[in-house]
Amino acid sequence: MMLRAIDHVQIAIPPGGEETARPFYRDLLGLTEVAKPEPLASRGGCWFEAGAIKVHLGVEQDFRANTKAHVAFLVDDVDGITARAIEAGYTIKPDDELGDVERVFIYDPFGNRLEFLKPVADAIHAETPPPPSPTLPPSRGKGDARYDVR
Numbered sequence: 339m340m341l342r343a344i345d346h347v348q349i350a351i352p353p354g355g356e357e358t359a360r361p362f363y364r365d366l367l368g369l370t371e372v373a374k375p376e377p378l379a380s381r382g383g384c385w386f387e388a389g390a391i392k393v394h395l396g397v398e399q400d401f402r403a404n405t406k407a408h409v410a411f412l413v414d415d416v417d418g419i420t421a422r423a424i425e426a427g428y429t430i431k432p433d434d435e436l437g438d439v440e441r442v443f444i445y446d447p448f449g450n451r452l453e454f455l456k457p458v459a460d461a462i463h464a465e466t467p468p469p470p471s472p473t474l475p476p477s478r479g480k481g482d483a484r485y486d487v488r
Contacts, residue, residue, distance in 0.1 A: 350403075408452055440455065
């Protein structure tokens with residue numbers, strides 16, 4: 339078996355939380371709500387996606403927010419999503435523990451922790467030094483098979 343990709347992530351929400359979830363997942367994150375397949379629609383919850391990113395919100399009867407376990411999303415603008423989340427009244431937790439990424443944790447309306455990160459440009463675009471030039475060992479003179487090209 340070879341894993342190829344993650345098809346989707348599922349995040350738990352409490353029963354009846356769909357309307358509360360939409361402003362966060364649709365409006366703040368910019369995901370588009372898609373219809374759940376008919377056999378699953380009666381279970382509640384809602385599905386969102388944008389390109390290859392698929393987030394399924396599933397109803398959990400004895401819901402408890404995931405305050406440690408989380409999904410991490412790559413974003414283009416950590417400061418921008420942080421500002422929009424604050425403006426919309428969501429709880430955020432800035433984090434600068436990792437030097438090679440900008441990141442923030444944003445809590446959805448139910449208290450689930452989500453991570454948003456962007457690799458630091460310097461770490462991505464840093465010039466990699468060229469490999470050292472190969473040096474040939476000194477020749478042992480005429481007849482050295484390493485240099486004898488006939």
